[in-house]
Amino acid sequence: MGSPLGSPLGKHRRPAIDVARGLALVAMAAYHASWDATYFGLAGFDLLGDPLWLAARTAILSSFLLLAGIGLVLATRGGLDRGRFLRRLGRVAAGAAAVSAASHVLFPDSPIFFGVLHHIAVASVIGLAFIPLPAALTLTAAAAAVLAGTTLSFPPFDDPWLRWIGLTTVAPDSNDFVPLLPWIGGVLAGIGLARLWPEMGDGMTVTGRAGRALAWSGRHSLAFYLLHQPLLFGLAWAAAQIVPVELPAVRDFQAACVASCERAGVASAPCAANCRCVRSELARNGLWEGFVANRLSERERRGLEDAAAACRKP
Structure with missing residues (x-):
């Protein structure tokens, strides 16, 4: 996204800032492609x-938010154009709503309710107060926000209506x-x-072409953001159908699941089919990665139990 609210248009645009947005978009697409492949x-x-992947996510997200702040200042150099600001804010908010709606369909157990577009929309409104x-x-306020968000947590902020602020004691289930x-x-x-x-x-x-x-990608950062992930997700899905790859984690899960099932007195073939079903259900509900890393929340563990129960039904 860089700054979906944008920087000045036409002759006042600064191509170097657009290139920076473009580089951030490429890094983000690479990260999302890795997520889809997993x-x-x-x-x-x-x-x-x-730690390297966590650091990469932090760096990519930080670059987008930094550029959003820079773009907000550039877009208001000659004074705030309320109409233009509100139109762009509306586009970002609409994009955020679309992301939430799609995530509720694809990942009902871990939907996106306050992702990066939601954040940029809210932070851009708050940011207007800091420009003058x-x-x-x-x-100093930036440093205080980072310090507070990384060191403080209070149970009231676990409430579904307050989680978007941060300061939660438990991270919510969201992609x-x-x-x-x-x-x-x-x-x-x-x-x-x-x-x-x-x-x-x-x-x-x-x-140069690159x-x-x-720069072109940076000028159309919101459209790039909204379109790239469905495309990458679809390509990863198609690749998984055409050239299925059985990773060590998948093989280990299948072997352990089948062995446990057979010890309960069930024949090998039904056990294998049941275990493949459970694996598919975990992937479909976005639980596989957390399951492999042994980091399922209590709610996600219930989702695992539901998946196993669904696969046992005739």
Whole structure:
């Protein structure tokens, strides 16, 4: 997304900022492709536990939010165009609603209720209040937001209506959760940096096919964000149907499941079919990755039990 609310149009646009958005989009697409491959059993990336993957997600998300803050300052250099701001805000909000609706269908046990688009929409409105403030004050607020969001937690914020703020004691079940705290720190940091360096990217030109392609992607970042994941998800699904790959984790699960089933006195063939069914149900409900990493929540464990019960039905 970079800054779906955008930077100035036409001759006032800064191509270097667009290129930065384009690079962030490429990194995000690579991460999502890895997630999709793992989801369909085509790869075995430990996206939830490997420190490198966790650091990659943090870096990619932080870059988007930083650019969102920078874009907000650039878009209001000549004063706030309320109509233009509200139109773009509406597009981001509509995109966020579409993501939530699709996730409820695809991942009913872990839907996206406050992902990155939801965050950027809310943070952009809050960010307007910081644009006229001194950059040092905004950067201090950014640091405070990160500190509070990473060190504080209170049970009242576990309420479904308050989880979007952050400060929860238990992370909610969601495939993309970007709460206001600590992540608004990235948007505020972008605002502060753009205020400190108003000439950021000014006068820089973009050359070469790769640079122009990145700049074009950066100019259409919201559309890129909304379209790339359905495309990648579909390609991963098709690849899994055409060239099924049995990963070690899948083989180990199947072997252990069948052995346990046979010890209960069930024949081998029905056991194998039942275990394949359970594996498919886990993948369909977005539980496979957490199951393999032994990080299922209590709610997800109930989902596992429901999947096993459904597969036992004749």
